Amino acid sequence: MHQSVSAIVIERQQQLDAVLHEISGLETVMDGIKNLHQQLVEKKDRITWSMNMHKGLISPLWRLPTEILSQIFDHCLPGEGSLLSPSTRRAPILLTGICRRWREVAVCLPSLWCRLYVEVHDSDWQRASFCYDSWLKRSRGCPLSLELNCVANDLTKLQSLFQPYIDQIIQSSSLRIHFYGETVQPELLLQDLPALQEVTMIILAHIDTSYIAQFISRLPSTLRSLTVTESFGVEHLSSCNSVLAHLTNLEIYIDHSNAFIHLLQLCPNLSSLKVCAVINQVQTLEPFTHTSIRSLRINFNSVYTRCISGLFDALSLPNLRVFEARYLRSWPHKEFKSFLVRSQCPLESLTFGSLRKMMTDEQRAKYVNLFPSIEVIVLHPLESTF
Structure with missing residues (x-):
């Protein structure tokens, strides 16, 4: 078995x-x-x-002829105000990796390389500075539009990077600066910019308003557009008069209605004004007429803003065409309607944000009766970006 x-x-x-x-x-x-x-x-x-x-x-x-291809490449760049830094995933560097001809056209097209966002990091500055320098060389002597993101200990590095291109920087028409503190003094880097027309100041830390005013007062009289992302006190506005008097476009934070009126008094040539405002005091203001404002956009801080009727009681804007107001708990329809009647302006567009529950069909109809061809827009709170 x-x-x-x-x-x-x-x-x-x-x-x-x-x-x-x-x-x-x-x-x-x-x-x-x-x-x-x-x-x-x-x-x-x-x-x-x-x-x-x-x-x-x-x-x-x-x-396609090189001239047409060059125009197409120009349109591949992000819009004005967008960051433009070295990246193989975005134009203009992306265009250089498609084929030999595209690379030749892109590299030889200075307009693609005239805007640059520079961010300093100690750990990787050697590689970054090489990329920035290669980028700037391709601008071939054209005026530069720069965006600087730096802190105090970066100044020496930036000076070294920009020194070969100082003539192009002097011709610059646009400058954006990220402020991290009062120890940062970018004006020491860029002391003489006689062609400067546009400046954006992005405040990333608490900075005394007087320091901001001091920086603005040093800007050239050629400046036409200014953006300041920080509350600006009325007591410092007058020190910037020589610059504000020439502006046609302004974006700024203000802290009360008197500052709003004073700002308009100092900017007689202003055509477009965008304001982030905190108005928490009831004030009686002297009547004021500004004849150049065509576009006014106000973003109210709904937590601290209490009463704005006094502002419209004092103000007249006879050339106003576009008006926007956003983030306010209630709207002074009576005072605002009187402001429009008094101004006798050719208003074309009226936009309210976060006021859906506060504007009736009857109130909307009154604005349309004043301006039959006007476009009245009431945005949902989630649509109310500024």
Whole structure:
């Protein structure tokens, strides 16, 4: 009995070995088929790539004159105000990786390389400065628009980076600066900018208003557009009079209605004004008329702003065409309507944000009766961006 069972086990082992051998042979065949399939797929991809490339060579796109291709490249850049820093995923560097001709056109097109966002990091400055320098060389002497994101200990590095391009910086028409503290003195880097027309000051830390006013007062009289992302006290406005008097566009934070009126008095040529405002005092203001304002946008701080009727009682804007007001708990319809009637302005657009529950159809109709062709927009709170 024992010998019979042992013989069966030996026989089954022989059968198992034979099956395993067959499986191994089949797996070898399957691996070979898999490798062959992969080779064929890769060959198909190469043929497809080559076919598409050669089709592209006869496409009108590849026969576009350099002048037209250059204009297309210019439109590939992000809009004004957007950060423009070295990245292989975005234009203009992205354009240099498509093909040899596109790279040649892009590299030789100075307008693609005249805007630059510079951010200093101690740990990687050597690599970053090489990228920035390569970028700036491609601007080929054209005026530069810079955005600086730096702290006090970065000044030496930035001076070293910008020194070869100082003539282009002097011709600059646009400058954006991120302030991290009062120890940062970017004016020491860029003391003389006689062609400067646009400045944006992004305040990222608490800074005394007097320091901001001091910086603004040093800006040239060529300035036409100014943005300041920090509350600005009325007591410091007059020190900036020589700059404010020439502005046509202004974005600023103010802390009460008297500052609003005083600001308009100092900016007689202002055409567009965007204000973030906190008005929490009821004041009687002297009547004031500003004849140049065409666009007025006010973003009220709904937590601290209490009463704004006094502002509209004093103000007249006879040239106003666009008005926006956002983030306010209640709206002084009576005073605002009187302001419009008194101004006799050619209003074209009226936008309210976060006031859906506070404006009735009757109130909307009154504005339309005053200006039959006006567009009245009441935004939902989630739409009320500023």
